[in-house]
Amino acid sequence: MKMNKDIIKNECKKQGIDSIIKYDEPLKNHTSLRIGGPADVFCSPGNIEDLKKVVSISKKYNIPFWVIGNGTNLLILDNGIKGLVINLNKGFKKIEFSDKIVKVGAGVSLVYLSKIALNRELSGLEFACNIPGTLGGAIINNAGFKGNFVADVVQNVTFLTGENKIEKASKSNLNFNYRESNLKGKSVIILEATMLLKKGNKEEIESKIKENIKIRENKQPLRKLNAGSIFKNPPGYYAGELVEKVGAKGLSRGKAEVSLKHANFIINNGGALAGDILYLIEEIEKRVKKNFGIKLEREIEILGEP
Ligand SMILES: Cc1cc2nc3c(=O)[nH]c(=O)nc-3n(C[C@H](O)[C@H](O)[C@H](O)COP(=O)(O)OP(=O)(O)OC[C@H]3O[C@@H](n4cnc5c(N)ncnc54)[C@H](O)[C@@H]3O)c2cc1C
Incomplete structure (x- = not known):
């Protein structure tokens, strides 16, 4: 269902929460990879009352919501998120x-x-x-x-x-x-x-x-934009070692690169697209499956419109 932003704007005004709402907010500003298209509606409630009002609007207008914290385990796709993104890292700090x-x-x-x-x-x-x-x-x-x-x-x-x-x-x-x-x-x-x-x-x-x-x-590319480990370690293996063994360490696409410091990290060298990161993830998955018969499970979470 396409959301009517004017209706949402009026409703937020009526409920006195327009100051915590943004429209078409670029989600790259809210993820550690600095990647992600816009959220239709983005809100940062500072207290439970405002949060409840947001959830009631989502319910009333049947708008799906996603919650994000610091966005450090997320790959948000370039088309962004159709719906409501609730960000709790501004309030709820007691x-x-x-x-x-x-x-x-x-x-x-x-x-x-x-x-x-x-x-x-x-x-x-x-x-x-x-x-x-x-x-x-x-x-x-x-x-x-x-x-x-x-x-x-x-x-x-x-x-x-x-x-x-x-x-x-x-x-x-x-x-x-x-x-x-x-x-x-x-x-x-x-x-x-x-x-x-x-x-x-x-x-x-x-x-x-x-x-x-x-x-x-010593081990992780902390000075580069990343989202932590891309894959979970399969039982008995380290995902990073498997990535290295299939020759994917250093593999790149656009501005995205499998880290040379730790092969279970993919870094954004500045301006990478979600599609570049996703390409590398899928390429690694294919190679590991082909060479070792292991289906890697993703630790990073992918959100948004394909
Ligand atoms: C450099 C680096 C190192 C890392 N090292 C580690 C590590 O050692 N161990 C590890 O486990 N992880 C690690 N991570 C990954 C990440 O930091 C963790 O998974 C972290 O707990 C995610 O928290 P976040 O607030 O960033 O969540 P987000 O990435 O914003 O969201 C992650 C998930 O949590 C949900 N979520 C967030 N907040 C809420 C909420 N209030 N209510 C409901 N759902 C919510 C989101 O919907 C999403 O499903 C690392 C990441 C980076 C960038």
Whole structure:
């Protein structure tokens, strides 16, 4: 269904939320790859009341919505997103500690959260020290590093459904798995999560953080535009090694290139199109399937109009 933007504009004005709405917003401004066409409607609600109004408009006019955090695990296609994009990284940033329990808003960045936990001598988030996403995205993907995952510390998650109802799920109901939770792909907006951390020793926490940062700086193309790992590691293999073995390291198309530093990263050398990145992804998939009989699973999520 084609959206009538004038109707949406009037409705947003009526509900007093026009200041948080943008139209035809280029999504490349909201992704770490700096790629992505426009969103018909883009909103950054700062609180639950405004968010509920947005969801009610989506419901009333039957407009599908997508949620994005920092856009660090996304390839948004060049034709953009037809519908509504809800971005939570402007609001939802509350952090409340009660001893070892911390309640965290979905828009909080993992990097910041890891720092705050260090200052309070709380351990459990050292792995998150340089994962560039928000907590919302990290829960959806069960983000992790070197054997530690968000699922290790999350106790429960509060989210808003497409029906505008606030619900809460405990960890045991979220089916966390490798880069998966059962909220992925559902029309829900994570609002906050409660985490249980451990009392730790500041020097030890800091040294773990420094070690994690060093590993990444040595191995990953952090100074280039990227969206983290493109593929999940298949059981018993490293995706990056498979990419190298099929001769795809350094492969390029337009301004997109399979990183020479880490073959499971594709970088945008400036001005790459989503189609260039997608071409490289599909080429790697074909080669790995042909040479090893392995079907690579994508870790990066592709959104938008083909
Ligand atoms: C340099 C670099 C290094 C990285 N290293 C790692 C790593 O070590 N480990 C790792 O796991 N990942 C890594 N990533 C990938 C990425 O940072 C994580 O997956 C991160 O958790 C995604 O968070 P985000 O806010 O950017 O989510 P986005 O990319 O914006 O979205 C990811 C998914 O989460 C959904 N989502 C986001 N927020 C919400 C919300 N509030 N409610 C409902 N759904 C939501 C989106 O709809 C989408 O499905 C890396 C990325 C980069 C660029």
